Amino acid sequence: EAQVTQNPRYLITVTGKKLTVTCSQNMNHEYMSWYRQDPGLGLRQIYYSMNVEVTDKGDVPEGYKVSRKEKRNFPLILESPSPNQTSLYFCASSPRQGVGYGYTFGSGTRLTVV
């Protein structure tokens, strides 16, 4: 089944403890992206990747890192999480960068930083 897999689905952590949210797609998509969703603010893009080893900042990249060493994986790294990073996170992929493809989304990761 074609899908984007995120792990974990739920995570509670403490301020400052480094964490990684994994994202993997099995569709051989070139383009991958991370979004966060917050009440009243909607979905905002954190980082995106056009292909292996090519990443760029989205609208809200502060406090996050990403890497794209393999085509299928695009982990989101929070080096020192803070409470304002409590959010619902989505990974998404698309066949390639372009306006007509749309995204396939993962199931989401609900992160709470205390």
Added chain:
Amino acid sequence: AQKVTQAQTEISVVEKEDVTLDCVYETRDTTYYLFWYKQPPSGELVFLIRRNSFDEQNEISGRYSWNFQKSTSSFNFTITASQVVDSAVYFCALPMNYGGSQGNLIFGKGTKLSVKP
């Protein structure tokens, strides 16, 4: 700048009522795509439809229909004979069409639909 506006924050209807969710967009491009996604209470984002600006015909899929009007920059979504399972947040989205961010989806704030039995 490109922008998507979903003015209806929340809508509540009774089962079997028809309901229309509004989406107004802004873009300077003559060619563009528009998308609708559904987010049920379980939280995932589900693709509903993609529409090319060249195609202004209304789209119908079962109880769902979409009305695309370039003259008013609107891409509205109607659910006919709503059901409790339609309860969700619905997002309209427009891809950025220029530069390094080309293809990145710009989402509206979403409309939360509650369908009561």
